[in-house]
């Protein structure tokens with residue numbers, strides 16, 4: 001794989017850190033000169049393309065990380081061949097729009113998150129291809145979806161990733177305001193969310209049973225969850241998921 005990146009902004013920076021962490025040599029990755037591309041090439045030794053056409057000519061696999069509104073325009077008119085793989089991380093941009101603009105390249109949709117910089121991104125992919133495995137492994141774990149509708153529904157988790165960070169920060173702020181050391185507040189808040197994820201990731205156990213086992217009748221977990229439910233927090237969370245999915249589907 002000769003990897004190139006068009007759209008060297010916030011997400012691409014995290015992906016490049018993950019790739020470097022996994023041992024990908026910067027000189028083997030070609031960046032487009034816009035955004036942070038030129039600067040990263042100078043500072044860290046990435047190959048630098050003259051422009052997007054030069055990048056496509058030099059690479060077999062092109063990762064597209066521009067804003068969704070710029071996606072089709074960024075890849076149109078470039079020297080695509082049938083043996084190219086265009087991997088788009090652009091939220092809500094369908095494969096058909098990219099296929100028209102980058103014909104005859106193969107089109108793959110990816111949805112990594114910035115935790116890729118620590119090798120901890122659960123990266124969504126559709127359709128999966130074996131030749132992408134080393135790159136995806138560098139980002140973290142891979143979740144291959146069966147069709148594009150399921151990929152779109154799963155993409156809501158890219159937003160949930162941010163909401164969970166808000167919950168971690170709000171919990172830590174609250175406990176620090178009660179007098180807990182701020183560093184300890186942050187540590188226990190983040191580690192508690194990680195622990196909940198580890199427990200719920202165990203597919204051998206039913207999700208509801210795992211939660212139910214924590215709800216001692218009359219206990220603190222039950223009391224707080226009842227309050228959140230009565231206050232509409234769980235419903236509001238699911239409504240926010242639906243809002244994001246409608247945005248991704250372009251129906252709102």
Ligand SMILES: NC(=O)c1ccc[n+]([C@@H]2O[C@H](COP(=O)([O-])OP(=O)(O)OC[C@H]3O[C@@H](n4cnc5c(N)ncnc54)[C@H](OP(=O)(O)O)[C@@H]3O)[C@@H](O)[C@H]2O)c1
Pocket residue numbers: 006007008009010011012032034035036052065066067068070073074089090091111112113114158
């Ligand atoms: N941020 C995340 O955590 C995240 C997570 C998952 C998916 N995504 C997806 O990743 C994409 C990028 O998000 P971002 O947050 O990284 O945005 P960003 O920081 O704004 O980066 C986008 C970059 O694309 C460059 N660009 C625009 N048009 C270009 C073109 N024609 N050729 C070459 N470069 C071009 C911009 O350069 P200029 O500055 O020169 O305009 C900018 O550096 C979005 O589609 C988003 O849906 C983001």
